Amino acid sequence: MLRFKKTKDNNMNFQSGKHILLTGAGFTKNFGAPLAIEMWATIFNHKKIQTQPGIKELMMDNFDYESIYTSIIEGSYTEDEKKAIRDAVMFAYDNIDSILRKYACDFQVSVKLNKITEFITRFNENRIKGYYLPDNGNKSFIFTLNQDLFFERLYCDSLLSIPGIENDLEWFTSDFRKQLGDPDYCRLPNEGALNRIKSDILQNGKFFLIKLHGSCNWRSYDGTENIVIGKGKKEQIQK
Structure with a gap:
């Protein structure tokens, strides 16, 4: 359980629910999404990487594709x-998406999506068996290490939102x-x-998705094509 109290620079004063969900790469593996080492292989074998000997050499010494990405984007390449x-x-x-x-388009698939979504809903303590409960002041949280759009595309709950950014109206719907x-x-x-909104960032909402490693559909505030993922996210966001 998380407890947040007011400080001089922070107006947040709330308590989380009893249970918090944390998902990692294995969470979407059963849906056919690759693990990190498989992502590395897809990137390494891309035709544009194969024409860049400097990147190939770097990747042969490092199998963490997120740190490779940051090293190249931030380095003297x-x-x-x-x-x-x-x-x-x-x-x-794009391949993961x-x-x-x-699944979102109801193709024939092997994993029972409804069972997964029922499991996720258990972590929303403002909703039980499809019914929304009176506001008890608690906040519910999902933390994920994944940058894919599993929740935005496949989990339908009007209460879920990503704090700090403008949420698309189609996210978390069918x-x-x-x-x-x-x-x-x-x-x-x-x-x-961010400084202007951070004191109230969790005030409007009850159920939050926190994408700890960024997201494949996030971009820096200046609109550049740099993907906000992996290492140095704070520095990437500030650019």
Whole structure:
């Protein structure tokens, strides 16, 4: 259970529910999504990476694709190399998203999605057996290490939201099925904007999704194509 109390710089004063869900890479593996080492392989084998010997050499010494991405984007690499890693990483995430969209579009699949969503709903202490309960002041949380759009696409609950950003009205509904386009990428607030809202960031809502490693559809506040994932997220967001 998490407890937050007011401080001089923080107006948050609430208590979490008894149970908090944390999901990692294995959570979507049963849906066909790759684990981290499989993501590395997809990125390494991308045609644009294969034309960049410097990136290939770096990747052969490091199997953490998130740190590789940050090293190249933040390092003294050429614009062609930076574009290559961006395109390869986006290709890998687009592949995951196409897998999840099959579930959203009711394709024949092996995993019983309704059983998974019923399990997730148990962590929303404002809702029991499909009924919303009176507000008891508690906040419910899901934390995920994954950057995919599993929850946004496949978990339907009007109470769930991602704090600190503008949530698309189609997220967490059965309507979010289309392939991602430019309007579907979320621009994050810069440091000044975040400071203005952080004291009230959890006030409006009862059930929150916290994406600890960022998300494949997040972009820096200046609209650049850099994906906010993995290492150095705070620094990426502030740029």
